[in-house]
Amino acid sequence: MSRQAFGSLRLLPSGRYQVRYRHNGERHNAPVTFTTKNAAREFLKRTEREIAAGTWRSAAEDAAEREAVAAARAAADAEAARRGTPFGTFAERWIGHRYNAAGKPLAATTRAEYERLLRGPLAPLADLPVSSIDLATVQDWRAAQLSGGKVTQTARAYALLRSILSDAVHRGLLAEAPRPIRGAAGATTGKRVAPPTADELATILDTLPERLRAFALVAAYGGLRSGELRELRRGDVELTGGDVVLHVRRGVTHAGGRAVVGGPKTAAGVRDVLLPEVAARPLRAYMAEHVPINADALLWPAADGVSHLRQSTIARHWQRAREAAGRPDLPLHALRHYTASHYSAAGATSREVADRLGQASEGIALRYTHSTGREADLVAAMDAAARRA
Incomplete structure (x- = not known):
């Protein structure tokens, strides 16, 4: 010492x-x-x-002050980084960490659709800081x-x-x-889907390839979605006596070049569909001739007999059939209508x-219903009921 x-x-x-020293006791x-x-002595002198x-x-x-300064600087840097985060x-x-209402990751098709919208219509906003997006920005983007x-x-x-943007607010x-723009999220082209008439459907069936006729009939009388039909397997078809019941439990979509099998679009999509004879009989005949005796x-299937039929393949044949029926406006989805x-x-x-359609909401299901040309018969029935009253 x-x-x-x-x-x-x-x-x-x-x-x-x-070095040791005393100060204030x-x-x-x-x-x-x-x-x-010498270095130690210099420190003492200073x-x-x-x-x-x-x-x-x-x-x-000194240490506390340094920590406080460092913490303040880190907080400021983090805040600046957050405020300057580009929307893209x-x-x-956000998409990568998004979960659905059931607490599960987004379906592959939903994720692909969100990513498509980001690359497409939302691309002009990609480089803007999230913090700068206000109502005027959104209005200008939408107008464009x-x-x-x-x-x-x-x-x-x-x-x-x-x-x-709602999640961006939650995260600070x-x-x-921005204040919601009334009707902006529900805008449509105003084009109303009109289902085919009985004659138009007959022409479509005659024009489609033989292997897709039963497909179209089940779609028209069962109301299944395209993805649900393309994932149906022999084990999902119950043949009891003269009845044919479809057990709808899954659907298929294509994302990233591969088939993705999952549950139906909504929880209500899990259902059993009894087919009328007009669709049941052709389906029985089709299965007897074309579907192997194998529950899976x-x-x-696609042309290889194993993989899933693509929507694009059906669309190609559907386009030719609808034009033959004089209905170039008719989407395949119209068969659910x-x-x-x-x-x-x-x-x-x-x-x-x-x-029957696998819709949770009756309101949405009503959008699928259209006049069937029975107005005169219905009015006559009303008259008859009034006379009996």
């Missing part, structure tokens, strides 16, 4: 020097040790001068999109944009979400129509 006029020095076993150690005695000048701070105070970067992260005639796509993109990246065999309309005309309630 070497005592100095102020403080003391101690040679440690390591060969380094430790408390003993302090220098925050570091020194390689030479410390003595700081105490005399009133600028001295203890090592603990945040949106990609609608000017190109993409009404439905713009509505879908706007709905996605609102969801992403945006002060408040697809009813309508055909089911709903005729099921309703046969006396089904709106709930029963929704159940």
Whole structure:
């Protein structure tokens, strides 16, 4: 131990020097040790001068101040990073961590659709900081999109944009979400899907390849979605006596170049569908001739007989058939409208129509129902009922 006029020095076993000193009755150690005695003495002299000048701070105070400064700087940097996060970067992260109402990751097709909207209609917003997106920005973006005639796509993109910005508010990246634009998320082209007439459906069936006729009949009288039909397997078809019941439990979509099998579009899509004879009889005949006696065999596979039939393949044949029927406006989806309309005309309630289509909402199911040309018969029945009353 070497005592100095102020403080003391101690040679440690390591060969380094430790500095000790007292101030206000408390003993302090220098925050570091020194390689030479001169360096240790210089530290003591400097410390003595700081105490005399009133600028001295203890090592603990210095460390606390450094930590506080570092924390403040880190918080400021993080805040700046958050405020400056580009919309595209945040949106990609949002999709990657998004879960559905059941707590499961997004379906592959939903993810693919969101990514398509980000690359397409939402691309002009990609480089903007999330914090800068306000109502005027959204209005200008929407007007530019609608000017190109993409009404439905713009509505879908706007709905996605609102969801992403809502989460940005929750995460503190945006002060408040832009005020909703009334009707923007539900905009449509105004084109009403009209199902085929009985004669048009007959022409379509005659024009389709033989292997797709039963497919179209089941779609028209069973109300199944295309993905549900393309995933149907022999084991999903119950043949009891003269009845044919389809056990709808799955659907298929294509994303990223591969088939993705999952549950139906909605929980209500899990259902059993009893087919009328007009569709049941042709389906029985088709299965007897074309579907292997194997519970896992697809009813309508691709040309290789094993993989799933693609929607694009059906669309190619459907386009030729609908043109032959004089209905170039007719989407394949119109066959679900055909089911709903005729099921309703046969006396089904709106709930029963929704159940057959696999829709949770009766309101949505009602959109599928259309006039079947029975107005005169219905009015006559009303007259008869009035006379009996």
